[in-house]
Amino acid sequence: MKKIQISPSILSADFSKLGEEVVELEKCGANLIHCDVMDGVFVNNITFGLKMVADLRKITDLPLDCHLMIVHPEKYVERFAKAGADIITVHYEACQDNLKEVLALIKSAGAKCGAVINPDTPVEKIADVIPMCDMVLVMSVFPGFAGQKFIPEALDKLRQVKAIVEKCGKDIDIEIDGGVTEENVEEIKRAGANVVVAGNTIFKAQDKTACIAKLKA
Ligand code: DX5
Ligand code: ZN
Secondary structure (H helix, E strand, O other): OOEEEEEHHHHHOOOOHHHHHHHHHHHHHOOOOOEEEOOOOOOEOOOHHHHHHHHHHHOOOEEEEEEEEEOOOOHHHHHHHHHOOOEEEEEEEHHHHHHHHHHHHHHHHOOOEEEEEEOOOOHHHHHOHHHHHOOEEEEEOOOOOOOOOOOOOHHHHHHHHHHHHHHOOOOOOOEOOOOOOOHHHHHHOOOOOOOOEEHHHOOOHHHHHHHHHHHHO
């Protein structure tokens, strides 16, 4: 079994002191930093973009796990890679028939690539591109906001993704994003996720180190 990695979502951080928050997450045992990029079109919220990623790159050595919730990701993926994103994930729903090309663009820009599916998109839609991904991200909430409730149907999708990954025999990470808690993380990991995103659970914890350790255990 792959080692569990925790990718705290900075969407739940206080943006007015984001640098300090990221440095703290690193000290508390985070493995990656999950950067939720939202454009107000693909999702009903706006967060941050290229400059934030470039500035975060200067203050942490942790891999920046950039989840693009934007339309026309093909226009931006190379610039996110240049800004310092280590992993760039793009939504099937934003790329549709272009997904293969966008993933290839990310790879050629030197970053790891991943495909994301929303809760109402079946795994079959990305089955053919999974072998070219470094990571597959299964959304367990509809993207846009932190602090939503985990949609349990995601567990079955994790199992389906895991079966495809095992069949192709490649080293592909499986990430879950949305509504992860200390209570449901066990079954999420059992279903196949090895990269766990958590926003509110980590940022609302009294002790972030203990919380991250519990999510990993
Ligand atoms: C939702 C984002 C998630 C979110 C996770 O659109 O992609 O990364 O911030 O936050 P929690 O863990 O609070 O659901
Ligand atoms: Zn996310």
